[in-house]
Amino acid sequence: MAQQQTLRLRINGQETPPLTLDSRVTLLDALREHTPLTGAKKGCDQGQCGACTVHVNGERVLSCLTLAAQADGAEITTIEGLAAPDGTLHAVQQAFLAHDAFQCGYCTPGQIMSAVACIREGHAGSDEEIREYMSGNLCRCGAYTHIVAAVRDAAHHLQGAAHESV
Ligand code: FES
């Protein structure tokens, strides 16, 4: 018989009201069906497309392969939590807009969450490296050239800002 668990997820800096969920519910379904946050997208639901990428404790994870219970007590960040509190977009979001790095936009939240982590991990040093470390994020529209350009630009911007603040 399915077990129910009560979770208090901490998402984008705020604790959600307690959620009583079947222990097999994925983080993706918990977000999309039990909170108002539908930014993480369900593409394949089996770990193949990256559309569901979110951060757990700063690391990118595929939320379709993560149980909600595994994220209990962790800091979860979704695309909705990336902009600054005053609404200023994150540098990666701005770069995606500037480079037209999307068409239908379905893969975009996952691409952006992966790109933020990729840059933070230090894996955006060249176009080849960006392509390799973003390879888990598929784009059916084939916007890859623009996505790589956006990640490259955002990485320069963020790394420049990091040097200036030292
Ligand atoms: S929906 Fe999670 S990897 Fe495709």
Ligand code: FES
């Ligand atoms: S922009 Fe359509 S799937 Fe990537």
